[in-house]
Amino acid sequence: MYIGIIAVAVLAVALGGVAFADGSGDPAAVKNENGRYLDKDGNPTYKVTPDGTVDWYTYSGYRRYHSECHVCHGPDGEGSTYAPGLKDTLKTMDYGEFLSVVAVGRKNITSSRESVMPALGENPNVACYMDDLFVYLRARANEAVGRVRPSKHEAKPEAARQWEDSCIGKN
Numbered sequence: 001m002y003i004g005i006i007a008v009a010v011l012a013v014a015l016g017g018v019a020f021a022d023g024s025g026d027p028a029a030v031k032n033e034n035g036r037y038l039d040k041d042g043n044p045t046y047k048v049t050p051d052g053t054v055d056w057y058t059y060s061g062y063r064r065y066h067s068e069c070h071v072c073h074g075p076d077g078e079g080s081t082y083a084p085g086l087k088d089t090l091k092t093m094d095y096g097e098f099l100s101v102v103a104v105g106r107k108n109i110t111s112s113r114e115s116v117m118p119a120l121g122e123n124p125n126v127a128c129y130m131d132d133l134f135v136y137l138r139a140r141a142n143e144a145v146g147r148v149r150p151s152k153h154e155a156k157p158e159a160a161r162q163w164e165d166s167c168i169g170k171n
């Protein structure tokens, strides 16, 4: 029976990769709420059109990632000798767990070294852009965005502007 399931999965991939899924499920955007895309489970997701135009949040996440996370996690979510590649992390980690690890941090003490993810929930440059970071890394996990700065993006939605003003103001 397992062999059958594997065979079907392999066939699905061979037929054009219809079976996309990551730690949060199927990343296909089914809803657009003022420029913010959601998957069928209501998780934030990316939208990339065939000409390479990305949604605003994916573009914003690219910029935030490279200012706040890159130093430890390496360029483009690829990972470094110090911290894991987040493009691989999001293949299995879901949205809720991502929010929690980034906000409260994590510490693993191994026999060889101490590995610390700082708690960034109080840093407005991170806390106000959690979804942006998530959708950019989700796009990387699914290879929807390559190892490049997205060259074309949707205009910044008014909703993003309002959220930013109220969030930065609160922090």
Ligand code: HEC
Pocket: 065, 068, 069, 070, 071, 072, 073, 082, 083, 084, 086, 089, 098, 101, 102, 106, 107, 108, 115, 116, 117, 118, 120, 126, 133
């Ligand atoms: C000072 C270095 C540093 C910075 C800056 C940093 N991280 Fe981390 N992060 C780490 C380390 C080290 C780990 C591994 C922790 C462990 O071993 O539990 C980690 C782990 C994680 C994990 C869990 C990875 C996994 O595979 O389980 C996530 C998610 C994460 N970081 C997201 C982020 C995001 C998003 C940013 C930027 C907003 C960021 N980190 C900034 C060092 C950092």
